[in-house]
């Protein structure tokens with residue numbers, strides 16, 4: 001629940017009629033041929049809507065769980081909110097900075113050290129040199145990455161990559177956090193630590209999008225759920241109702 005009704009009631013994110021179209025056969029022989037043929041391009045065989053007609057509004061401080069089976073558009077929706085993917089239809093307006101876990105993990109440069117990557121990404125997310133210097137040790141300490149600070153990022157284990165990325169996004173000042181399933185790569189102790197941190201960040205008033213297949217985690221953090229099915233927003237409501245409907249539609 002969102003509590004106080006103040007200026008915060010204004011939507012921090014508003015998505016209207018979002019649609020994203022992909023090609024099923026992308027990367028195949030055919031797509032190369034399509035590239036050269038304007039007629040084939042027009043008919044666009046094999047295209048499908050990964051998301052369509054998706055509209056919702058989010059107020060500052062809300063914690064939203066995104067649920068749906070594999071391939072139903074959850075990551076695509078997060079990418080739109082992160083601004084790393086543009087919709088083919090509709091629009092999404094985000095009135096605040098966004099710290100997306102997956103884009104940070106994937107955006108780190110393999111050949112640069114952990115130190116350089118953290119400093120670079122923190123700078124790109126608006127922290128000053130001074131702020132980065134002040135927070136750097138804490139970022140490394142939370143990730144328990146002291147021993148790999150000067151190691152090229154590409155040599156880190158997948159779990160360690162996610163540790164560094166999560167630790168970084170939790171220290172940025174961006175008001176919106178996007179946390180997806182990559183967090184599951186962390187070991188149990190680290191996940192527990194992340195969850196405590198997420199609770200703190202929510203208490204500070206951050207807005208959270210959490211993509212998870214864990215009902216327990218969704219219930220723990222989220223008051224509201226978005227249920228995506230076949231690229232459509234099948235239900236937007238209290239997380240309990242959303243999970244109940246999802247379980248009914250797709251019993252284990």
Ligand SMILES: Nc1ncnc2c1ncn2[C@@H]1O[C@H](COP(=O)(O)OP(=O)(O)OP(=O)(O)O)[C@@H](O)[C@H]1O
Pocket residue numbers: 022023024026050068069070071072073074075076077
């Ligand atoms: N760049 C792309 N090109 C073509 N198809 C894509 C691309 N990105 C995603 N897709 C397809 O779009 C659909 C939605 O994918 P998305 O990753 O958003 O699903 P998801 O709900 O996050 O799934 P999961 O639970 O498995 O992570 C899937 O069919 C996927 O294969």
